[in-house]
Amino acid sequence: MSELVRRDPRKEWIARNRLHPQHLEVLAELGGGAVASEWMGPNGVIRRNPHAAGFIGPNGIRRVDRSGVQQAAQSPGRSVESKDARRPVAIDTPAFMVAVVPDMTGGRLSSHDRDLLGLARQLADADVTQPGAVLAIVFGEHKEIAFGEAGIDRLLHLEGARFWGYLPELSVATLQGVDRETAPRYWLLPDSSIGGELGRRLAARLGERPAAQVWQVEAETKSATGWRCTARGAAGRNDITRALPRIVMALAECADPVSETRHAAEPIALSHGLPDMLRRIEDMGEVAVDPASVSLAEAEFILSAGNGVKDWDSYHHAAEVLGATKGASRVAVDDGFMPRDRQVGATGTWVSARVYMAVGISGAIQHLQGIQSCDKVVAINLDEGCDMVKRADLSVIGDASQVLAALVARMEQYRAEQQENRDAA
Numbered sequence: 001m002s003e004l005v006r007r008d009p010r011k012e013w014i015a016r017n018r019l020h021p022q023h024l025e026v027l028a029e030l031g032g033g034a035v036a037s038e039w040m041g042p043n044g045v046i047r048r049n050p051h052a053a054g055f056i057g058p059n060g061i062r063r064v065d066r067s068g069v070q071q072a073a074q075s076p077g078r079s080v081e082s083k084d085a086r087r088p089v090a091i092d093t094p095a096f097m098v099a100v101v102p103d104m105t106g107g108r109l110s111s112h113d114r115d116l117l118g119l120a121r122q123l124a125d126a127d128v129t130q131p132g133a134v135l136a137i138v139f140g141e142h143k144e145i146a147f148g149e150a151g152i153d154r155l156l157h158l159e160g161a162r163f164w165g166y167l168p169e170l171s172v173a174t175l176q177g178v179d180r181e182t183a184p185r186y187w188l189l190p191d192s193s194i195g196g197e198l199g200r201r202l203a204a205r206l207g208e209r210p211a212a213q214v215w216q217v218e219a220e221t222k223s224a225t226g227w228r229c230t231a232r233g234a235a236g237r238n239d240i241t242r243a244l245p246r247i248v249m250a251l252a253e254c255a256d257p258v259s260e261t262r263h264a265a266e267p268i269a270l271s272h273g274l275p276d277m278l279r280r281i282e283d284m285g286e287v288a289v290d291p292a293s294v295s296l297a298e299a300e301f302i303l304s305a306g307n308g309v310k311d312w313d314s315y316h317h318a319a320e321v322l323g324a325t326k327g328a329s330r331v332a333v334d335d336g337f338m339p340r341d342r343q344v345g346a347t348g349t350w351v352s353a354r355v356y357m358a359v360g361i362s363g364a365i366q367h368l369q370g371i372q373s374c375d376k377v378v379a380i381n382l383d384e385g386c387d388m389v390k391r392a393d394l395s396v397i398g399d400a401s402q403v404l405a406a407l408v409a410r411m412e413q414y415r416a417e418q419q420e421n422r423d424a425a
Contacts, residue, residue: 020369090266096124100137100152100189101137101195109146111375135152135155135268139174152263168198187247188248191214203247210247214248214250215250215254216254217229226244228242291319302351303319303324304329304358306361309401333348353375356374356377358388361379363387368388
């Protein structure tokens with residue numbers, strides 16, 4: 001009989017979808033009668049359920065178990081267990097460094113970046129007697145305010161006009177300087193269009209043989225003195241296992257993101273300064289793209305309208321100013337305010353935008369299913385008890401027209417300030 005593990009993609013999808021009516025039933029089936037604490041995800045990565053009773057998170061903090069039944073074993077990789085979650089974890093004299101170069105798409109840590117930082121913490125905290133520190137290198141302007149909550153011990157922020165735009169040569173030269181000063185044991189970069197290119201350039205400069213498309217890292221022994229990684233190969237058809245190299249470009253879901261603890265994120269600077277070099281590549285700026293020409297399935301920022309929108313002219317103007325792709329609920333489409341190809345939901349288009357802004361949408365189950373893969377959901381609604389407000393990461397309770405008008409005015413002011421700063425630089 002074949003030893004291949006057969007998976008049910010539909011059950012895996014239901015297990016990830018907390019809004020599905022069979023969610024708890026499938027979790028119980030996967031857990032053998034109890035609510036499952038972990039299961040295999042679509043990429044072969046073991047996913048964990050932090051809502052399971054008695055679950056111990058990746059930072060060693062136990063969820064309340066009122067039944068007395070423990071369903072998960074403690075995850076390794078924490079060198080410090082802080083009794084006060086508000087007190088940051090500090091590593092004053094690390095034995096080594098694990099350097100991470102996040103993409104910082106939109107000026108903030110993405111879910112891919114947080115997974116990568118979770119992997120860095122796993123590598124840094126493996127040896128309790130000689131813990132390492134996670135060093136994050138951030139280029140240019142950013143808007144992130146929670147570096148410590150992502151597991152960062154040291155933060156090197158390289159700011160200034162010289163780091164605006166696409167500058168791979170300067171970025172690689174700067175990372176070479178970081179490598180000479182701190183000598184990180186590992187370099188971790190996201191295997192994306194930005195991080196993948198930078199990681200390959202850095203590996204060529206340092207003379208290292210990197211590992212790309214990495215989706216899993218495991219300790220070779222219980223003492224965690226060595227590591228092996230598993231990467232995708234042959235266009236994703238095969239897995240390749242090898243010793244963990246010094247430079248790693250990892251996929252999303254390569255590890256659990258850090259949660260429940262806060263690290264120091266201490267700012268540092270390069271002692272030898274930044275390199276001076278000629279720019280052989282000139283960034284001409286972003287190519288203007290009409291958001292209306294972007295399909296909903298590929299859009300990163302969607303401004304979606306529902307039955308609560310009464311002033312459609314202000315909605316279309318806001319979408320144009322914000323540079324958002326337009327979407328709509330089924331009610332708005334049925335009423336003829338938006339075309340059918342703009343419908344979002346299980347009966348329309350399933351979207352995976354980084355930001356999904358729902359204006360006047362109550363949140364029917366079909367619509368919520370269609371946006372479950374979105375990173376951040378913002379709800380603008382008069383009804384503070386509607387399902388969309390409960391689902392949203394940020395909710396604004398108020399009239400849609402007034403909120404959109406204020407948002408447009410703030411965006412225009414922000415762009416004027418940014419232009420003044422660039423002119424002054």
